[in-house]
Amino acid sequence: MEHTWKFWTSVAVILIFASVFSALLFGQLDLLEYVRYSGTPSYKVISSFSSLVGGRSFVLEVTSQKWRNMDWIHKVLVYIPRRLSFKSHAIVVINGSAPRDLTQSVNQFVTIAELLGAPVVSLWDVPNQPIFGLREDALIAYTFYQYYQSGEPDWPLLFPMVKSVISTMDCVQEFLQMQGLRVEKFLVTGASKRGWTAYLVGAVDPRVMAIVPIVYDNLNMPKQMRKQLEMYGKFSEQIRDYSRYSFTEMVATSEEIPDLVRAVDPYFYDIPVPKLLILGSNDPYWVVDSSEIYFADLSGPKYIRVFPNEGHDIRNVTEIVNSIRAFFLLCVGESFPTVDWKFDGEDFIVKTDSQVEFARFWYAYSESLDFRKSTWKSFEMGMEHVVQTETGEFLIRAKPNDFLIKDKNLAFFVEIGLIRDGIAFVVTTTPKVLRIK
Structure with missing residues (x-):
């Protein structure tokens, strides 16, 4: 019984090494x-x-x-x-x-x-x-x-x-x-x-x-x-x-x-x-x-x-x-810190569980969908744009549609400064594009 166990153990080891080397040799x-x-x-x-x-x-x-x-x-x-x-x-x-x-x-x-x-x-x-x-x-x-x-x-x-x-x-x-x-x-x-x-x-x-x-x-x-x-x-x-x-x-x-x-x-x-x-x-x-x-x-x-x-x-x-x-x-x-955001077509809302020190709305325009040479400008969002909920979370509300201009595509993101356990941490949302309608 012991010899049988040793035999199958040896077979298992050989198969493991064979699978590894076959993967390396044959393209996996x-x-x-x-x-x-x-x-x-x-x-x-x-x-x-x-x-x-x-x-x-x-x-x-x-x-x-x-x-x-x-x-x-x-x-x-x-x-x-x-x-x-x-x-x-x-x-x-x-x-x-x-x-x-x-x-x-x-x-x-x-x-x-x-x-x-x-x-x-x-x-x-x-x-x-x-x-x-x-x-x-x-x-x-x-x-x-x-x-x-x-x-x-x-x-x-x-x-x-x-x-x-x-x-x-x-x-x-x-x-x-x-x-x-x-x-x-x-x-x-x-x-x-x-x-x-x-x-x-x-x-x-x-x-x-x-x-x-x-x-x-x-x-x-x-x-x-x-x-x-x-x-x-x-x-x-x-x-x-x-x-x-x-x-x-x-x-x-x-x-x-x-x-x-x-x-x-x-x-x-x-x-x-x-x-x-x-x-x-x-x-x-x-x-x-x-x-x-x-x-x-x-x-x-x-x-x-x-x-x-x-x-x-x-x-x-x-x-x-x-x-x-x-x-x-x-x-x-x-x-x-938790940081989440969503856009409902009207309001762009950022939600976080950490203290908000500042918020900025960054935006840029382009006649095409190529923003590589666009200049980004910022809108300082005062604390009137920041609301603390009953659960202690902070909501930052932006209105991207207010920045739309004729015949231009709009790209934007929100930058926020957070304080978490005494540590200052700056993050943004992912950039988003609103296309010419």
Whole structure:
């Protein structure tokens, strides 16, 4: 009986490994399987130095994986502030190609680390590039094309990009433990395709306590591509690298959701971790109300902050830092304000359970449905627009129809300043478009 049990146990183990390797060999796209079976990371300490305010910086070189027979190597800056308020939580900032001298970039991370009293990890070289003579979107699009040409499931570049972050968290945990810090949870943030990566890291790694994707407004790709055709009459020029391989057209016209889209589009994952979306109102990559397509479907605590008159490179870095700081504190304290909104065709009503400090109605006009070059203006909503109910909730009421003008489409959103447990937190609604009647 014991020999029989051992035999079937061995068979079960063989079948498990066979299923894993067959998935990797014969085309089943699975991000989690890639992350698990793409190698063990390693790191070495390159240098260390102190900041002017007394914090300590360490430069690590992390080898995150071997992808397509290429070692992926990353420069990682770990900053430990002078006064530590949080020893088990850290922030990971995902960046592109590293500068030659990382010490020149440390100041931008010192501010948030010292404000919070938490370690900040700046991960560079996501993705490693150039590869095949290509960078950024051109490189990602090429790997999508190669997947469709070969069927080999490790081709999509988002897979090794996600693995880069997870491997770095592994290495940083080990390194910080030697510094007397046992970090268990991470807030992960990044911009553009690094924001895309942050979503996917949040989908597969339980150490992620929250994500702050910046200027990635492209969840639910099939609807996004169709919306671009509807509003622009063509795909945005900013995603031409994907159009070059007909990926955008394929996504827009497929009756079924392509397997690649399901594998790399965060919309098709359950990501329950708290999330703060930071977007620019004039981002040329997307349509003005892209977030309307997916925001309501996101699970878990979720917030959005749209920066008016900002594009894909948001210049108001100070306010981005303030937003991340406030969100980090709310997440650590697990104190999440509720913010909901609805439009009944007449009144646009925002409801929250937190104290309202201010409210602004932002609006812009366009003769077409292209608002990328529109100028946004604000209407300061006095406290007469804010009502506290008997249950203690606050209602902010706006009248978008009052801002309609002849022969112009109107785009708008509401910005509100909240106070939650003494923490100032600024959020907005998703932008909405009222079309010419």
